[in-house]
Amino acid sequence: MKAVVFSQPETVVVEQVADPRCEPGEVIVQVKRAGICGTDLHILRNEYLSNFPLIPGHEFVGVVVEVGREVLDVKPGDRVVVDPDLYCGHCFYCRNQQANHCLNWQGIGVTRDGGFAEYVTVPVRACYKLPETISDAQATFIEPLACVIHGLNRLRTHPADEVLIFGAGPIGLLLLQALQNSGAAKIVVVEKHANRRALASQLGAVAIAADENQTAALRELVPYGFSIVVDATGVPAVIEQALNYLRPRGQYLQFGVAATNATITWRPHDIFRNDWTILGSYSQCLTFSAAIKWLENNKIDVESLVSHTFPLTEFPDALQRFARGETLKVHLQIS
Structure with a gap:
């Protein structure tokens, strides 16, 4: 599959990589649309929590194409948005309603491969099924809107x-x-x-x-x-x-x-x-459902915030234009 790879700090390539594999509690999502975030720039500049090489991308929507053998409540064909924040659920902070400070936190597109790719493997617990009334462009805003909430x-x-x-x-x-x-x-x-x-x-x-x-x-x-x-x-x-x-x-x-x-x-x-x-205000803390509700009920206009949409292959140019302040929100149309 094609993917964006931050091979080392300040180095971006779009290349063929191995297709992801699906473990028992995971699903594979075919990414439809993904958003570029300022955090992606911080990651590329080695100013964040990531290691290299990395497939970035933590704001994305897609369709489930494969499920692991332990997955019961999501099936192929389901349209989902993915919460990139993976909490352990048992550390001190998770047990005290501060999961965004989880001591064992992992982040899709931050510490493990993310959504700037044709396919991505994610834990099923990170998936939220979407109402048909929410467009892909709207759904790509659910993660940043969850942070705002x-x-x-x-x-x-x-x-x-x-x-x-x-x-x-x-x-x-x-x-x-x-x-x-x-x-x-x-x-x-x-x-x-x-x-x-x-x-x-x-x-x-x-x-x-x-x-x-x-x-x-x-x-x-x-x-x-x-x-x-x-x-x-x-x-x-x-x-x-x-x-x-x-x-x-x-x-x-x-x-x-x-x-x-x-x-x-x-x-x-x-x-x-x-x-x-x-x-x-650091990241978000189990606020995806609230963000979905706001969009489902037309409480927030997000589509007017998208100034540019690029194919995955043009990511390096899209990121540079974003970094120079020439854009507002930039989306990648992946499939």
């Missing part, structure tokens, strides 16, 4: 919240819609790209350019600061100044993924003096 679960949201989001990439635009569904009174998005600001405006946000005038514009919109500030960029320079816009007793959510060695400077006294709550 986990982030939302970390926050205490209120109907009168005034929210500031840094970044209007695919994740920022999912966060925007998720917070709208939670009743935020006003959502402001700061973004440097005009086309992304336009889409944020279409989705109901007030969009502000990320430039030397942003502070004055934000102060005029919300003079006393925002009750929730979210970083969806992962850029240390953006993160470092984000608390400047947070009101006393506000909540800050770090959602964007920064490089593992990135550092910033915050003053502890400011956190103490302002009663701030600082939150992280």
Whole structure:
């Protein structure tokens, strides 16, 4: 089969590899569509948890073509989305409802081969059958949307919240819609790209350019600061100044993924003096079902976030265009 292979850091090839094999509790999925994520870039740059060589890809949808002998509730022909986070279920964190911190965690497309391939083997427990009303393009967003829902679960949201989001990439635009569904009174998005600001405006946000005038514009919109500030960029320079816009007793959510060695400077006294709550949001934690329900009931617009679709063979070019910020969400149409 054809697959994308990260053979070593900073090296990408599309090549023929051996077809996957199916163990007793596993299924083989023929991948239909897969999404490129910023985490894939971190993996390629050796800034994440992965080893090489690796077939990446953790956002994908497909059809089951083979099942192991112990598989009872999934059959060939079933259309499924795959949760890439594989939890052991018995460690300290799994037993305390913190499975995303599982001590024995494995990740499809992160620590084991993933969905940037014609076929992939996955444990049957990672498969979620899909309603016919959810398209392949929508289904490919279930994993990132599940991460957004986990982030939302970390926050205490209120109907009168005034929210500031840094970044209007695919994740920022999912966060925007998720917070709208939670009743935020006003959502402001700061973004440097005009086309992304336009889409944020279409989705109901007030969009502000990320430039030397942003502070004055934000102060005029919300003079006393925002009750929730979210970083969806992962850029240390953006993160470092984000608390400047947070009101006393506000909540800050770090959602964007920064490089593992990135550092910033915050003053502890400011956190103490302002009663701030600082939150992280890592991956997702059994929120696939909620993401499927939101899409099934048309609560989130995801298809407008897809700017480019490429065949699998053009992955290197697609990834480079994504890395340069020339795209919004990029999907691979695989079969």
